[in-house]
Amino acid sequence: MNLLELLGVKTVRATATEAIVEIAVTDQLKQPFGVVHGGINTILAETAASLGANAGLDTTQQIAVGVNVETHHLYTVAQGRLRANAKPLHAGKRLQTWQVEVHEQASARLTSVSTVTLMITARQ
Incomplete structure (x- = not known):
């Protein structure tokens, strides 16, 4: 079992111009104070x-x-479902940079924003 299966992360869409993943908020995802880690x-x-x-x-x-x-x-989240929507800011041949917004689905509240940089490498 990989990490995504263990946590219950579901892929909604994955294209070169947008990727969306979702996860249900469960007690296993929370830190000791009752909100999502x-x-x-x-x-x-x-x-x-x-x-x-x-x-x-x-x-x-x-x-x-x-x-x-x-x-x-x-914003903290204690229940519901989180949806991450990623879009490329730069899609080069060696590096890519993506902007990711995470929303709690029921309220549509923006809960986090991330910038992710990825390196393109030969498959081993």
């Missing part, structure tokens, strides 16, 4: 950006891997 926002951001970046590559030859993630947590 900030690392979950970062996992969603890097996952969405990576899926989008790789959707534009021939992954039998190359893959995009995260080299930097910067996440700003804006």
Whole structure:
């Protein structure tokens, strides 16, 4: 089982111009004070950006891997469903940079914003 299966992250869409992933908020995703752990926002951001970046590559030859993630947590979430929407800011041949917004679906409230940089490398 990989991390995405373990956490229950679902891919909604993954193209070279947009990637969307979702996760249901469960007690397993919360920190001791009852709100979603900030690392979950970062996992969603890097996952969405990576899926989008790789959707534009021939992954039998190359893959995009995260080299930097910067996440700003804006609002806490204790229940509901989170949706991460990633769009490329720059899609170069060696580096890609994606902007990712995470929203709590029921309220549509923006809960975090991330910038993810990925390196394009030969598949080993």
